[in-house]
Amino acid sequence: MGLTAIDLGLRGATSGVFLLIILVALLRRATSQQALLGMAMSAGGLFYAITTAPFFPKSCWWWVLPVLSAQPAIFWLWARAAFDDDFVLKRWHGAVWLAIVAFGFVLTLGWARWPALAGAGGRVLSLITLVLAVAAAVQTVKTWRVDLVARRRRLRLAMLAINVGLIAVVAGAGFAAIPVVVPGGAGSFPTALCLFVVAMLAGVGTFAAPMAVTANGATAAIAPGDFSPQARRADRATTGGIVVDPLLLRRLDHLMTVERIYRQEGLAIGTLAARFDVPEYRLRQAINEGLGYRNFNAFLNHYRIEDAKAALSDPAQREVPVLTIAMDAGFQSIGPFNRAFKAETGMTPSEFRRDALAQPQTAPGSARDQEIGQRRRDIG
Known part of the structure; x- marks a missing residue:
């Protein structure tokens, strides 16, 4: 029970930080594609922290899991926007996300009638997750040398590494059929801890935006989403x-x-x-x-x-x-x-x-x- 209490506490703090990030972005009226994708990622992190918590009702998982399965696509798009200043969101990016969500619903609804087929589909979904995680990592490596923003090079690379690791663990568990996020299970606490670290890094990136001060006294924020x-x-x-x-x-x-x-x-x-x-x-x-x-x-x-x-x-x-x-x-x-x-x-x-x-x-x-x-x- 002690470990479960810590687990729930970490998830509560994580949810609070993600919610605060969304509220700050809305108050700042941020409309850049990176800001919008950041809010989507924060909403996904908030959703994930709650729905994978101990004692969350399993009866709700039929609609929870398809949405969570598409979160790596949001993360991949966020990595593109964060590390590629020339990236522009296209309609087909949204189509990829919708396709993953739809595929997830097909799997969950067909699990009772065709368990073998749904299991194979789950492994395909895990493969898609790994491909998106690798694509996000490649984007980081490809643009690392030409990135001139020191804070972005440090903070976002650390956050990317943790996110990729978390996605890889969940996807690997899907291949091996290991329930790493079973409510109340032993694998729930590491997930909560990783989510908490990710939320803290995202919070630092959101609330500690540096200011560039010019010689004549004017100030200009170098905001993460200003390209x-x-x-x-x-x-x-x-x-x-x-x-x-x-x-x-x-x-x-x-x-x-x-x-x-x-x-x-x-x-x-x-x-x-x-x-x-x-x-x-x-x-x-x-x-x-x-x-x-x-x-x-x-x-x-x-x-x-x-x-x-x-x-x-x-x-x-x-x-x-x-x-x-x-x-x-x-x-x-x-x-x-x-x-x-x-x-x-x-x-x-x-x-x-x-x-x-x-x-x-x-x-x-x-x-x-x-x-x-x-x-x-x-x-x-």
């Missing part, structure tokens, strides 16, 4: 009293605008840090807190797209293929270039070239020179 282009370039930002070195920003600007190092194939942040002879974390901090970029690829792509825009606007390069211009600017294929260009300008490269060449032409390089001059004045 808009307008969030860039917070000049000489500080966080917790750590000031971004303006000399490093000027050296970085010279390297990008004059030497155009962004054209180098396979350029990584470690290469730039070695070029400046500074620790990698300091360069990450300078680009993130000093210039407002959350992702190293987005930082490079800004310069590459400006380079491509200048070439596309040049009448002398009218006959140069778009692919050649993209690769000269540093892109390695046409697909990423088209996506990044349209996200930045709202037009395809061909549309931009057509409109630019139809307008009266200014002196070659004048627009780019003005932008470079303005950027240097901003940096100081």
Whole structure:
């Protein structure tokens, strides 16, 4: 009974934290896709903590289990939104979630009549859970190196590892037919403890959003769900009293605008840090807190797209293929270039070239020179 009491206490605290996260997100009127998925995850965690608790009536499991079985899909989508700044929710993502829920209902309703078939379906559902957990882990690894937000790199990676571990345990139990969450069973307490740790990490991530303070006294929150282009370039930002070195920003600007190092194939942040002879974390901090970029690829792509825009606007390069211009600017294929260009300008490269060449032409390089001059004045 003592272990059961602790179990229930942990689940009560977990439910309270998840509910508080949802309320805070609603009060902040958060509408970003990551915030919405975070609320969905919190609601799922709250639901899971209650329905897998000791003494929860088994008669309700026929409708509880299908909903819980689709929670890994919500987690996978949250990981995509949290670790990929270019991710956009599509209708087929919702269709995947609905399909898993529907499949779960089919299994629970058919368990009494076709137990063998339902058991095989349960193993398929466990396999889907593992695939989604692996996909979320791959997303973390794939974007780990280019992530510039130190807090996001630390906190969300820890939360992801715990969530993946919890999902893997439950899915593995489904393969082996081990009741790890039987009410009052010995496996219920570890589940409650994992849920509590996850809730605490989610609470820290929600309630401890850092503030970037600029030199002129203005403040701008670097919120977990703010991926808009307008969030860039917070000049000489500080966080917790750590000031971004303006000399490093000027050296970085010279390297990008004059030497155009962004054209180098396979350029990584470690290469730039070695070029400046500074620790990698300091360069990450300078680009993130000093210039407002959350992702190293987005930082490079800004310069590459400006380079491509200048070439596309040049009448002398009218006959140069778009692919050649993209690769000269540093892109390695046409697909990423088209996506990044349209996200930045709202037009395809061909549309931009057509409109630019139809307008009266200014002196070659004048627009780019003005932008470079303005950027240097901003940096100081």
